[in-house]
Amino acid sequence: MFPGRRRIKRRYFFGCRTYAKYSEYGTLFGFFGIRISLHKNSLADILSEKEVMRVNFGKINTPDGTRDSLFSECTDRRRIRGALMSLFASRSYCEVMTPGFEFYDLFVRAEDPIPQESMFKLVDRSGRLLVMRPDCTAPIARVVATHLKDAVYPVRLCYDQAVFRSEAEHRGATCEIAQCGIELIGADGLRGDIEAVAMAADALAAAEAPDFYIELGHVDYFGGLADELNLGRERTEELRHCIESKNFALLDGLLKDYSGPAARALRRLPYLFGGEETLDEAEALAVGERAHFAVKRLRDIYNEISPGKRGGRLRFDLGLVQHLGYYSGLVFRGYCTGAGSAVLAGGRYDGLLSDFGCELLSIGFAVYADTLAACLPSRALPGTDTLIYYDDGCLDSAVELLSTLPPGTAELSTFTELGPTLALARRKAADRVLHVSKGGISEVYVNE
Amino acid sequence: MSDNLKIAITKGRLLEESSSLFEKLGADCSAVRKPGRKLVVPVSELGLSVVLAKAPDVITYVEHGVCAMGIVGKDTIMESGGSFYEVLDLGFGRCRFALAAPAGTDFLNGWKTRTIASKYPKVAMEYFRSRGMDVNVIKIEGSVELAPVLGLADGIIDIVETGSTLRANGLEIIDTVADISARLIVNTAAMKLYKNELLGFVEKCREALT
Numbered sequence: 001m002f003p004g005r006r007r008i009k010r011r012y013f014f015g016c017r018t019y020a021k022y023s024e025y026g027t028l029f030g031f032f033g034i035r036i037s038l039h040k041n042s043l044a045d046i047l048s049e050k051e052v053m054r055v056n057f058g059k060i061n062t063p064d065g066t067r068d069s070l071f072s073e074c075t076d077r078r079r080i081r082g083a084l085m086s087l088f089a090s091r092s093y094c095e096v097m098t099p100g101f102e103f104y105d106l107f108v109r110a111e112d113p114i115p116q117e118s119m120f121k122l123v124d125r126s127g128r129l130l131v132m133r134p135d136c137t138a139p140i141a142r143v144v145a146t147h148l149k150d151a152v153y154p155v156r157l158c159y160d161q162a163v164f165r166s167e168a169e170h171r172g173a174t175c176e177i178a179q180c181g182i183e184l185i186g187a188d189g190l191r192g193d194i195e196a197v198a199m200a201a202d203a204l205a206a207a208e209a210p211d212f213y214i215e216l217g218h219v220d221y222f223g224g225l226a227d228e229l230n231l232g233r234e235r236t237e238e239l240r241h242c243i244e245s246k247n248f249a250l251l252d253g254l255l256k257d258y259s260g261p262a263a264r265a266l267r268r269l270p271y272l273f274g275g276e277e278t279l280d281e282a283e284a285l286a287v288g289e290r291a292h293f294a295v296k297r298l299r300d301i302y303n304e305i306s307p308g309k310r311g312g313r314l315r316f317d318l319g320l321v322q323h324l325g326y327y328s329g330l331v332f333r334g335y336c337t338g339a340g341s342a343v344l345a346g347g348r349y350d351g352l353l354s355d356f357g358c359e360l361l362s363i364g365f366a367v368y369a370d371t372l373a374a375c376l377p378s379r380a381l382p383g384t385d386t387l388i389y390y391d392d393g394c395l396d397s398a399v400e401l402l403s404t405l406p407p408g409t410a411e412l413s414t415f416t417e418l419g420p421t422l423a424l425a426r427r428k429a430a431d432r433v434l435h436v437s438k439g440g441i442s443e444v445y446v447n448e
Numbered sequence: 449m450s451d452n453l454k455i456a457i458t459k460g461r462l463l464e465e466s467s468s469l470f471e472k473l474g475a476d477c478s479a480v481r482k483p484g485r486k487l488v489v490p491v492s493e494l495g496l497s498v499v500l501a502k503a504p505d506v507i508t509y510v511e512h513g514v515c516a517m518g519i520v521g522k523d524t525i526m527e528s529g530g531s532f533y534e535v536l537d538l539g540f541g542r543c544r545f546a547l548a549a550p551a552g553t554d555f556l557n558g559w560k561t562r563t564i565a566s567k568y569p570k571v572a573m574e575y576f577r578s579r580g581m582d583v584n585v586i587k588i589e590g591s592v593e594l595a596p597v598l599g600l601a602d603g604i605i606d607i608v609e610t611g612s613t614l615r616a617n618g619l620e621i622i623d624t625v626a627d628i629s630a631r632l633i634v635n636t637a638a639m640k641l642y643k644n645e646l647l648g649f650v651e652k653c654r655e656a657l658t
Contacts, residue, residue, distance in 0.1 A: 215640060246533035246639070248650075270533075274643055315640070335637050340513020341531070342637070 065167050065175030072381045077178065077373045083206040084180040084367055085160050091199065093158035093182050098139035100161075104129040106138055109326075109355065118165045120175075132164035137352065137364060140183050145356030153186025153360065160369075174370070181346070181366030185353070189361065190297065193330045193348065194304050196363045200344055201310040203367055204334050209343065210375060212336035213313050215273070217320030218298055219327050219347075221282065222269065224290025228262035239266065243319050246270040262287040273317035276302060282318050294318075297330065326352070330363065338375035343368050384428050386410035389421040389444075390436040398436045410434075422446060453642065454488070456499040456506040456515040458524075462630050463500065465540040466519050470494060472656040494649070504528050507633070516638035516646065522628045523607055527568045533639055535650050536632040539657055545571060545625035548614050549603035550596055555622050556581075565595030566605040575605065575625045593617040 062068060069077070085095070101122060107114055120132040133139060136159050148155055160180045167173035182199060184192055197214060204212040222243065226236045235254070242251040248270055255263050265285035272282050279302065283295045302314055320331050327347040334344025346365020353360045388410060390398035402410055413421040418435070425433050425446045433444040457466050467477035475493040483489050489498045499515055503524040510518040511530045518532075521541055525534065545568070549555040555562065556579075563584045566572040576583045588595055595601040597617055605625055608614065614621065632653060639646055 213640075246535050246634070248535055249537040250534075271647070273640065317640070335640055337641070340511065340635055340637055 063175075065173060067174065072378050073373075075381065076376065076378050077369060079379075080207045080373050080376070081160050081178070081180050081369050083208075084203055084369065085158065087203055087206040088158035088180075088182055088199075091156070093156040096140060096143055096157050096159055097161060098133065098136070098143060098159070101130045101132050102139060102142075104131045106142060107131060107134055109138075109352075114165075118167070120164050120166055133161070134163055134165055136161060136163060136179055136181060136366060137183065137349065140364075141352050141356055141358075141362075144185055144353060144360070145358045148185075149358060154192070155185045156182065157185065158182045177371075178369040179366040180369050181364060183362060183364035185362045186360045187363065189329070189348075190300055192361065192363050193297070193301050196346060196365060197301055197314070197330075197332060198305055198310060200332060200334055200346060200365050201305075201313045203365075204313075204336065204344060204372075205310075207367065207369075207372055208376060209334070209336040209372055210338060212334055212343070213315050214344070215315045215317050215320065215333045215335065216298055216301065217317050217331045218294035218329060219321065219331060220290040220297075220329065221286070221294035221318045222266075222321045224286075224288045224292075224294065225262045225266050225269070227290060228260075228288050229258055229266070240321050243269050244321050246319065260287075261285070265291070270319045272319055273315070275315055276306070278316040278318065282316075301330070332365065334365075334367070336372070336375055339371055341371070343372045343375070382406065382408045384409060384411055385431045387413045387421055387425045387428070387430050387433045388436060389413040389415070389418060389433050391438065392416075394436045394438065397441075401434065401436060401441060418444065452497070453495065453517070453638075453645065454497045454499050454509075454515040456501045456509045456518040456520075458503045458506050458520050458630075459500050462519055462521065462541050465538070465630065469538065469540075469653060469656060473652055495645075496649075507532070510633050510635050513635045513637055516635050516642065517649070518633045519630055520633060522626070522631055523568065523571075525631060525633070526571050526574075526626065529570070531636065533634040533636060534631050535634050536653055538630040538632055538653070541630035542628065543607050543609045544627045545575075545605060546608040546611075546621045547575070547603060547605050547623045547625055548608070548619040548621050550618055551620040553602070555603055562602040563600070564603055564605055565592050565601035567592055568605060571625065572605040593619060 089095075104119070104121065107119065108116075114134050119134045122130040122132070124130050140157055140159065143157075144155065158181065160178075162176050162178050164176055167175055180203075182196070184196055187195070197216065200214050201212075204214070222240065226239060231239065239251070239254055241247075242254060243266070251267060251270065255267055265287060268281075268285055272278055272285075279295060279299050283292075283299075286292045286295050298316060305311070305314060317333075320333065322331075326349055328350040329348035331347035332345075333342040336343055344365055344367045346363070348361070348363040350361050353362055386405060386409060388398050388402055390412070398412060402412060413424065413433070415421045415424065418433075421433055422444070430446060433446060435442045435444050457463050463480070467480050470477050470480070470491060473494060475491045477491065479486075479489045480491060480498050483500060487500050489500070490496075491498055499509065501509060503520050504527075506515075506518040506520040507524060507528050507530050509515040510532050519538065523543075523545065526545075547555070561582055561584060563586060564572050564576070565586050565588045567588060569585045569587045572583070572585045576585075586595065586601060592604045592606045593613055594617075595604060596619060603622070604619070607628065608621065611621060632650065634646055634650075
């Protein structure tokens with residue numbers, strides 16, 4: 001009933017898993033409450049309890065799926081995001097920022113690609129359900145439908161903001177995902193597609209992504225073929241899943257009772273990825289108006305883009321069939337060496353804006369800036385090699401001197417005397433101390 | 449094939465069977481069969497490195513792209529999920545997920561909420577959800593058959609090969625939840641970057657299996 005302090009401490013150190021179980025059953029606070037009230041015997045006890053509680057209440061750890069970024073990690077990411085945003089600005093895309101959290105209802109759609117369980121939820125003061133922004137496109141659609149409904153279209157928007165997704169624990173996934181992207185709203189089909197694909201290629205080039213390429217697909221290819229077979233909604237979804245996961249064996253099983261050209265094309269669909277030759281094969285296999293339209297559209301995009309400098313960057317995957325209810329035409333992904341998943345994703349989503357009462361054709365994409373940063377060599381930051389020590393009344397000259405030196409290589413001494421400044425310089429392994437006085441600047445050697 | 453392509457393989461029976469498959473493809477797998485303490489073993493004939501891993505880790509390595517391919521049981525895929533291409537049913541490592549309960553119980557009918565013990569809570573939840581049944585699922589790490597014997601659960605969902613363990617503990621199979629075998633999985637980005645190599649390897653495996 002009254003175990004000693006030592007024993008309690010051991011209990012506190014059970015580890016996260018045990019705490020998760022306690023809190024799951026709603027007894028965590030009761031558990032702590034009882035223990036603490038029973039054993040506040042001495043100051044030492046209370047302090048050690050606090051020590052323990054600090055560790056366990058997550059003051060020193062960040063929540064799962066989040067992390068701190070320091071120094072060169074920050075500058076590496078800023079460089080990429082800066083390159084992307086200045087590219088977007090140079091093509092007259094105007095930046096918008098949307099709230100970090102919004103009403104849950106905004107993100108609930110019949111065919112939404114964001115499952116409910118992956119949104120972080122909050123409750124506002126009147127009890128309404130909010131979520132941390134899980135996606136940038138729906139808020140921008142809202143912006144368009146409210147603030148920009150009388151604008152002259154097309155409208156070009158871009159953004160640089162994080163989205164939050166609750167990912168499974170301990171799988172190395174981050175919950176806070178930096179996205180830099182564009183939305184081209186109210187643009188005619190083909191030219192809109194071409195502009196977005198060219199922008200995607202330019203974005204990865206501007207970010208210096210290694211050996212990147214943009215892979216194009218079109219939802220009407222699969223959609224058209226599935227229409228031909230007249231499968232029910234459920235079978236179509238099964239089929240889509242097989243093609244998405246390139247599950248060749250299961251696909252053959254699902255299609256074993258079907259013959260004819262459409263079934264043959266669907267069987268071949270998981271293999272329909274690669275260079276321009278993919279389009280020839282896709283065209284030969286296509287059945288029906290929708291599938292032919294999809295191939296023609298992809299070829300038109302390719303023909304416009306490939307003769308130029310982005311020529312070698314385009315590839316195709318007709319088996320790109322994720323989120324069919326969301327995307328309505330062209331879909332594309334960007335890959336680069338060093339990333340195990342796509343670093344860019346986008347497509348045409350003509351239906352999203354009509355949910356807000358705007359019949360506008362739209363296309364957009366987002367670059368996963370942090371995933372991309374992880375593929376690039378980090379640029380190490382310079383270390384301090386100079387300390388600036390200044391006499392009373394010389395602050396202005398000292399700051400002026402500091403601003404002439406390369407960023408990160410010099411810093412002001414925080415001491416009023418030279419001795420401690422020199423000692424600090426030695427500890428920081430700085431080569432020199434510059435002494436700023438009324439008479440001018442003189443160099444003091446650290447190792448004299 | 450590019451020298452740095454790695455294939456993660458589940459240690460144990462799947463590794464044995466995979467070695468036999470690679471031997472059919474003309475590889476010398478003696479080092480894979482007896483790796484000693486090594487965890488990465490090159491198979492130069494196939495231009496691959498074999499990475500020895502536990503089943504859920506195979507998926508993790510493939511998902512993150514540090515291994516281009518993996519060989520893992522469908523049971524692990526069903527439980528862990530993840531995003532990768534599941535390109536080939538290798539046909540070995542066959543068994544099934546089954547629902548079992550003490551002999552003589554009418555498990556699927558009645559109004560009472562059932563309690564299910566399983567090492568695979570996600571598989572169990574999805575199975576009952578698809579049947580429109582509301583159940584409690586308790587995760588058990590070891591011998592799941594114990595749970596109904598001790599009265600903790602009304603039934604279990606577990607991997608069954610012969611069913612002899614079930615019978616020895618007074619349980620009988622009520623339904624097959626899913627058939628299981630080893631699968632060849634491929635990282636999505638690697639598939640695009642090394643299309644010819646990877647699809648070539650998949651084809652070779654498929655031919656060797658038929």
